[in-house]
Amino acid sequence: MKSANPYVFIKNCKIEMEHYNKILGGEIKNLQLADEIEMFRGHEGKVLHAELHLGNSIIHFSDVFSDVNQGDHIRISLECESEEEINAVYEQLSNGGYVSVELQETFWGAFHANLTDKNGVGWLLNYHK
16 A cells, blocks of 8 residues: 545635645645536536645545535545555445445546445545556
């Protein structure tokens, strides 16, 4: 496993990231807006992905794109080291849980899945080829 980091889904993401950055310090990196991706037309101005780098740690952020239930704002993002690893982790974490995005290749060049395990913990799985 390369890394495990928190992923925060929040309204007004860009403004809120700047708020946390003022409090925590660090650097905002890899800001990608929905405006840049055709399939997100209608969500202009929203953040698809951004990172707040704090020392050796990264907090990932995204705007919410639909209603989010209380407790669903934070997930754990796992960056896997191989296709075999992401497949194994996906199979084990999805067993008895709920898969909201099946494991698949994405437009950003990664294998990716979103799921909630049997204990209610939200996970984002990634493997960049």
